[in-house]
Amino acid sequence: MNPYPELTLSESATTIDLNESKGLKLKHINLMTELNEAENLNITKAMQWIKRNRKSNPLSITFLMKLHKQMFGDVWKWAGVFRVSDKNIGVPWPEIPSKIKNLIDDTHFWIQNKSFDWDEIGVRFHHRLVSIHPFVNGNGRHARLLCDILLERHNIKIFSWGGVTARSDETRSFYIKALQAADQKNYDLLISFVRS
Ligand SMILES: Nc1ncnc2c1ncn2[C@@H]1O[C@H](COP(=O)(O)OP(=O)(O)O)[C@@H](O)[C@H]1O
Ligand SMILES: [Mg+2]
Numbered sequence: 001m002n003p004y005p006e007l008t009l010s011e012s013a014t015t016i017d018l019n020e021s022k023g024l025k026l027k028h029i030n031l032m033t034e035l036n037e038a039e040n041l042n043i044t045k046a047m048q049w050i051k052r053n054r055k056s057n058p059l060s061i062t063f064l065m066k067l068h069k070q071m072f073g074d075v076w077k078w079a080g081v082f083r084v085s086d087k088n089i090g091v092p093w094p095e096i097p098s099k100i101k102n103l104i105d106d107t108h109f110w111i112q113n114k115s116f117d118w119d120e121i122g123v124r125f126h127h128r129l130v131s132i133h134p135f136v137n138g139n140g141r142h143a144r145l146l147c148d149i150l151l152e153r154h155n156i157k158i159f160s161w162g163g164v165t166a167r168s169d170e171t172r173s174f175y176i177k178a179l180q181a182a183d184q185k186n187y188d189l190l191i192s193f194v195r196s
Contacts, residue, residue, distance in 0.1 A: 001046075002040040004141045007162070007175050023077040023136065038075045043141065046070040050149060058149045059104050061097070067149075068142050069134055077137045090133025099132045111154070118156045122147050123190045127182040159194035 029035050049070045054196035056063050069080025083097045091099050103125070110121045129143040148158040162171040 002043045003099075004043055004145050004161075005040070006036070006097055007140055007172050008166070025077055025129055029075075034073070037136075042074045043071050043145075046145075050145075055195060058146060058153055059107055061100055061104065062144060064100065064104075064134075067146055068138060070144065071142060072138050076137070082134050083136045084164065087133060090131070090139075096110075096134045098131060100129075103128050105134065107150075109148055118151065118154070119159075119191050119195065122156070123182070123194060125150065126194075127179060127187070127190060130179065131183070135187060158194065159169050161194055163196055 024035075026038055029038060046067070050067075058064075058067075065080050065082070069177075072079035080150075082097060083090075084150065086093055106128075107121065107125050110116055110124070112161070115121070116124065126143050126147040130139050133139050137143065143148050144161055151158050174189075175193055178193045181189045
């Protein structure tokens with residue numbers, strides 16, 4: 001089972017957006033349920049790849065891009081590549097590489113200087129990564145998994161991300177509220193969410 005489900009999926013969307021479907025590698029897929037299944041399988045495979053690559057540095061642009069490719073590359077053509085158009089969430093696309101570099105540098109600094117405790121470092125890293133929104137899609141799942149890889153490499157217990165009820169509407173709206181609070185530099189809600 002894939003422990004990194006989409007937390008903000010709209011249940012009413014039963015067919016795939018035509019615009020988005022252009023990048024779809026699997027042409028037999030028509031329904032959101034089929035897409036979810038293909039993505040879940042791809043992410044489960046990516047978890048095996050992570051196990052084989054325990055030595056690589058998760059705080060690098062190459063690893064960050066490779067991880068997205070591993071998670072979504074069987075399904076989407078744009079997997080592992082930064083977006084080249086703007087979305088309603090995220091920085092203007094030309095700024096993505098420099099914003100990612102700044103985030104990686106800052107995270108190295110926080111770790112080295114113990115600027116925050118580990119849960120807050122993880123949460124700040126996750127929130128800033130989804131706020132940059134580097135990819136066309138899959139940003140939430142990618143940023144949760146990358147955050148957990150970072151924690152694991154430092155022998156910190158990985159987050160639960162809302163726990164077993166991860167797909168419920170309540171969990172989803174709490175997660176979004178917590179991200180919005182983090183936009184205002186208040187990380188407390190998100191810190192409690194990731195360990196709930
Ligand atoms: N205001 C917001 N509303 C919805 N999602 C947000 C918001 N701010 C940040 N996000 C992040 O964006 C993610 C959704 O982006 P998306 O690229 O579709 O990722 P995924 O396909 O993995 O869900 C959410 O999981 C969340 O991490
Ligand atoms: Mg999505």
